[in-house]
Amino acid sequence: MERGTSDRNASPASRIDAGADLHTRILVVEDNRVTNDMVKDFLRERNYRVDQAFNGSEALQMMARNSYDIVISDIVMPGMDGIEFLKRVKSIKPDQEVIMVTSSVDISHSIEAIKLQAMDYILKPIDFKEFDASIRRALERLTLGRLQKEHRDILEFKMIEEGRRAQSVFFDAVQSLINAIEARDSYTRGHSQRVTRYTELITEVLQLPGEAASEIRLAAQLHDIGKLGMSDFVLSKSGKLTEEEFDLIRKHPDVGYAILQPILPGQALLAVRHHHERWDGGGYPHGLAGEEIPLSARIIALADAFDAMTSRRVYRSAMNTRQARDEILRCSGSQFDPALVELAQDLIARGKGFGEASDSQEGGSVTVN
Ligand SMILES: [Fe+2]
Numbered sequence: 001m002e003r004g005t006s007d008r009n010a011s012p013a014s015r016i017d018a019g020a021d022l023h024t025r026i027l028v029v030e031d032n033r034v035t036n037d038m039v040k041d042f043l044r045e046r047n048y049r050v051d052q053a054f055n056g057s058e059a060l061q062m063m064a065r066n067s068y069d070i071v072i073s074d075i076v077m078p079g080m081d082g083i084e085f086l087k088r089v090k091s092i093k094p095d096q097e098v099i100m101v102t103s104s105v106d107i108s109h110s111i112e113a114i115k116l117q118a119m120d121y122i123l124k125p126i127d128f129k130e131f132d133a134s135i136r137r138a139l140e141r142l143t144l145g146r147l148q149k150e151h152r153d154i155l156e157f158k159m160i161e162e163g164r165r166a167q168s169v170f171f172d173a174v175q176s177l178i179n180a181i182e183a184r185d186s187y188t189r190g191h192s193q194r195v196t197r198y199t200e201l202i203t204e205v206l207q208l209p210g211e212a213a214s215e216i217r218l219a220a221q222l223h224d225i226g227k228l229g230m231s232d233f234v235l236s237k238s239g240k241l242t243e244e245e246f247d248l249i250r251k252h253p254d255v256g257y258a259i260l261q262p263i264l265p266g267q268a269l270l271a272v273r274h275h276h277e278r279w280d281g282g283g284y285p286h287g288l289a290g291e292e293i294p295l296s297a298r299i300i301a302l303a304d305a306f307d308a309m310t311s312r313r314v315y316r317s318a319m320n321t322r323q324a325r326d327e328i329l330r331c332s333g334s335q336f337d338p339a340l341v342e343l344a345q346d347l348i349a350r351g352k353g354f355g356e357a358s359d360s361q362e363g364g365s366v367t368v369n
Contacts, residue, residue, distance in 0.1 A: 024139065025049045025066065029059040029073040029085065030101070035124070039072060039101075042128055043135075056080030060088060068096070070119075070138045075102035075109050083109065086116045095145065097138045101126065170263065174221060181224055184232060191307055196220040198303035198344075201353050205343055206299075216296045218264060219271035223300050226256030226272075250276075250284040271296035275304060280334045290337075298337040302328070302344055305335070306354065321348060 026048050030036035036052050043050045051066070053059035055077055071089065075082035082100055089096050100113045103124035110121045119141065120134040178192045199220035203213045227235060230252060234245045241249065257273040264272070274288060274297035281289030309324040319327065325348045332341035348354040
């Protein structure tokens with residue numbers, strides 16, 4: 001539908017029929033009251049909603065309070081001139097449609113206005129036919145911009161939906177993998193879930209950013225996935241492991257890393273690979289020490305060991321929480337990061353979810369998970 005008309009003699013009805021729009025809000029910035037009123041009257045006759053400002057500062061204040069579809073500004077004004085006003089408008093609202101109007105024949109003004117992305121530049125005395133066409137072009141650009149934004153919003157929504165679906169498939173796959181690990185050994189049932197819970201308790205206290213915390217959470221869920229590559233005989237052996245068998249067990253973090261490489265982000269992968277390193281460098285698979293070990297892996301190592309201590313195995317029974325807390329303290333600085341041990345001691349002492357489930361089990365001795 002065509003908007004507005006340059007025919008000032010048209011009947012009121014025909015002016016409305018021509019598409020003038022009460023929802024279209026226009027700000028006229030002009031220090032000369034006669035010119036300002038003339039522009040205002042021309043626009044109101046076409047049923048636009050019009051506000052008037054008589055200098056740049058006043059206009060900026062009005063723009064801070066209201067939203068305008070189009071701003072029409074004079075260039076030569078006392079105080080802040082139209083070019084400075086345009087600069088400030090574009091710095092606040094880059095996509096604001098602005099039409100510049102001036103009696104100046106100085107070509108540098110028009111070049112500056114175009115550089116600052118004014119939508120149009122009109123010379124005084126105003127040719128209202130040209131002015132009307134300029135308003136309509138601005139409205140067309142606005143409509144196009146809104147349609148493009150709607151299109152982008154729809155695409156973005158679809159991408160978010162796709163992402164959610166993919167994430168849900170991913171988490172289902174993760175759960176299947178966990179089930180596959182734990183189905184092989186009834187004594188480790190629920191282990192991944194408990195290690196994940198202890199890991200979450202530690203990351204909450206450390207106030208790790210959301211993305212880092214969710215990567216560590218994933219790693220905690222899947223830390224032992226490399227055991228899928230181990231034989232049942234070795235995994236469920238109740239007697240002492242031979243050196244050869246223990247060498248096989250030592251490979252599970254690297255095997256897990258290889259299995260998960262196509263699907264997990266980097267930090268989560270490193271946590272899986274290094275969850276059996278020790279603070280003193282005596283762990284496996286790479287013998288990293290201290291802060292060479294990624295923080296994510298140090299956290300999971302502590303959570304993993306705590307659950308191993310407080311869980312029953314075919315060849316031993318479980319420690320209670322107090323025994324496990326003492327054992328962790330004894331291993332501070334050798335097996336575990338001392339700062340994390342301090343944090344875990346505090347969590348255990350305050351009964352913050354560490355070991356609650358294990359205390360319902362029978363007490364007993366310790367082993368390495
Ligand atoms: Fe492990």
